[in-house]
Amino acid sequence: MVEINFNHRQPTDVIALRLIDELRTFQIDQDSKQVTIGAGLPYQSMEHGEIANLLPALAQAARTVGSPQIRATGSIGGNLGTCSPAGDALPVLSALNATVNLQKSDSARFVSIHDFMVGVKRNSRQPGEIIVSTTLPIVSGWQGYAKVGVRNAMVISVASCCLVVDRANGAISVALGAVGPTIVRCRETEAWLATKIDLKSKSTVAPKLLQEFGDRIAKESKPIDDHRSTAAYRRHAVAVLSRRLLTRANAQ
Ligand SMILES: Cc1cc2nc3c(=O)[nH]c(=O)nc-3n(C[C@H](O)[C@H](O)[C@H](O)COP(=O)(O)OP(=O)(O)OC[C@H]3O[C@@H](n4cnc5c(N)ncnc54)[C@H](O)[C@@H]3O)c2cc1C
Known part of the structure; x- marks a missing residue:
């Protein structure tokens, strides 16, 4: 319409x-x-x-x-x-x-x-x-979605992120919204993370690893400047959102 x-x-x-x-x-x-x-x-x-x-x-x-x-x-x-x-x-x-x-x-x-x-x-x-x-x-493991907009409600995403832990297949997948021509699946970071985290252990993610994880996610995004935000802010936002989601996943 x-x-x-x-x-x-x-x-x-x-x-x-x-x-x-x-x-x-x-x-x-x-x-x-x-x-x-x-x-x-x-x-x-x-x-x-x-x-x-x-x-x-x-x-x-x-x-x-x-x-x-x-x-x-x-x-x-x-x-x-x-x-x-x-x-x-x-x-x-x-x-x-x-x-x-x-x-x-x-x-x-x-x-x-x-x-x-x-x-x-x-x-x-x-x-x-x-x-x-x-x-x-239906996947066994933690999963979550987070979004940033220009206000808290009634808002189209400036950047968004979904993180899914698939314990049966020993995999973590990450997908980003509003930071590319279509949804960005972060396959390089997923492959890197698989070598760093043992999904069966309950150990917390080390701060250095968390930092690098967000940095890698930001690098895989392909944002642009538009009327809603800037590419630089979007890159920063997906780094923060993805670190937040991985921290939550790890706390489970
Ligand atoms: C005030 C407002 C706020 C909104 N906020 C958000 C938001 O926060 N997040 C968000 O993601 N979206 C938002 N939207 C956009 C929209 O509401 C959503 O994307 C919603 O998912 C659209 O679903 P619909 O069923 O209303 O589709 P429609 O608007 O009826 O259709 C959208 C398009 O999809 C096609 N389509 C629909 N169903 C099918 C089908 N079964 N097969 C083939 N083609 C189909 C239609 O032909 C049309 O081209 C907002 C819209 C408004 C008006």
Whole structure:
């Protein structure tokens, strides 16, 4: 609607996806350890309850979206459809290696979130396809999301970060929002950290390691100056957010 109001788009047909009940549901499969969230499920359904228990980082991200009114209507399908690098659900989907489930009248396909997001407000959805749902793994280990904006609430991210500890696979994943043309997955820092932390031990992260971790995360970000902030501040912000999340993960 924003794009139509600004005359950036003049669609000939508009479909009310909100009226499709199947898009507003979720399923939990404990056998495959996966949660599938319908593209139209509003954020408010993720803030508490079963989804929040299994995917706490998604719940945290959902709680930061807009206002109660926006969370009652906005959905992950909309976040994926817009594919803004500042979309709050997207770093969580990236850090958890989610799958996007797409469907058109005669076929369906499953696309890795990393292949779905291709650039600033660009995704690999084909004409005629709708986003039906996204599937996320249930991971054992701490996970969290943090965001910086120009005020505390009702704010689009200036920088954001999701950190997921996957104890079963001995991995920590980190994804950043609003600091690149699309979500930035910090694979170099993840590989470096895997050589430094034994996920089975409960030892605290040494201050020197924490400092280097944030510095490396900042180096992997690709921010720009724009009307919301500067590249320099964004780099600083992701270093601070990622150190904060790793400290919280380590305290568990
Ligand atoms: C006041 C305000 C505050 C906001 N604050 C935030 C914020 O803090 N964080 C944040 O991330 N976003 C924010 N937003 C943006 C927006 O609300 C969210 O991105 C939300 O996720 C959009 O979801 P929606 O269901 O309303 O999608 P819509 O706005 O209806 O759709 C967005 C785009 O996605 C497409 N789309 C939607 N569903 C599908 C589907 N199933 N298949 C294919 N394409 C689809 C639409 O065609 C459209 O191009 C804010 C918006 C407003 C107006």
